[in-house]
Amino acid sequence: xxxxxxxxxxxxxxxxxxxxxxxxxxxxxxxxxxxxxxxxxxxxxxxxxxxxxxxxxxxxxxxxxxxxxxxxxxxxxxxxxxxxxxxxxxxxxxxxxxxxxxxxxxxxxxxxxxxxxxxxxxxxxxxxxxxxxxxxxxxxxxxxxxxxxxxxxxxxxxxxxxxxxxxxxxxxxxxxxxxxxxxxxx
Numbered sequence: 001x002x003x004x005x006x007x008x009x010x011x012x013x014x015x016x017x018x019x020x021x022x023x024x025x026x027x028x029x030x031x032x033x034x035x036x037x038x039x040x041x042x043x044x045x046x047x048x049x050x051x052x053x054x055x056x057x058x059x060x061x062x063x064x065x066x067x068x069x070x071x072x073x074x075x076x077x078x079x080x081x082x083x084x085x086x087x088x089x090x091x092x093x094x095x096x097x098x099x100x101x102x103x104x105x106x107x108x109x110x111x112x113x114x115x116x117x118x119x120x121x122x123x124x125x126x127x128x129x130x131x132x133x134x135x136x137x138x139x140x141x142x143x144x145x146x147x148x149x150x151x152x153x154x155x156x157x158x159x160x161x162x163x164x165x166x167x168x169x170x171x172x173x174x175x176x177x178x179x180x181x182x183x184x185x186x
Contacts, residue, residue, distance in 0.1 A: 009030075010069055044102070049074065
């Protein structure tokens with residue numbers, strides 16, 4: 001889920017930035033510090049959008065920089081358990097498919113791809129449903145539900161998202177459309 005947050009924090013502005021506008025200096029420091037990290041409470045910090053207020057600077061003895069209380073807007077994305085997401089299949093492994101959902105990839109284990117016995121075609125790098133002949137390959141767009149999130153680090157790629165496509169309304173977009181037409185009697 002994407003969210004826009006207003007945050008208050010203390011920013012260290014180094015002496016080399018004293019000639020800059022304080023808002024621009026604070027925004028530059030905030031971007032270098034926060035963008036692209038995973039915050040356990042808020043999710044992936046995508047962008048520092050705007051700096052609203054830069055407070056009076058404080059100098060700490062022994063450090064030439066100034067420290068300012070800053071109020072700023074942040075765009076974040078946090079995966080939520082049970083959330084339905086859409087994305088592209090970006091990697092295939094014998095044990096499942098990785099789906100790009102926003103700034104992270106989630107894994108749909110082979111057992112969660114479809115309601116069918118699924119085999120991995122190593123040569124063509126695709127999954128095939130034994131009875132339905134459904135095929136899932138690189139570049140396909142799918143809808144899935146997040147069923148598990150494991151947060152271990154501030155580094156985005158070290159965190160894991162598990163998903164399923166074995167529920168009504170989920171799966172490859174073509175499969176979903178076929179099911180809709182079938183339900184209407186077409």
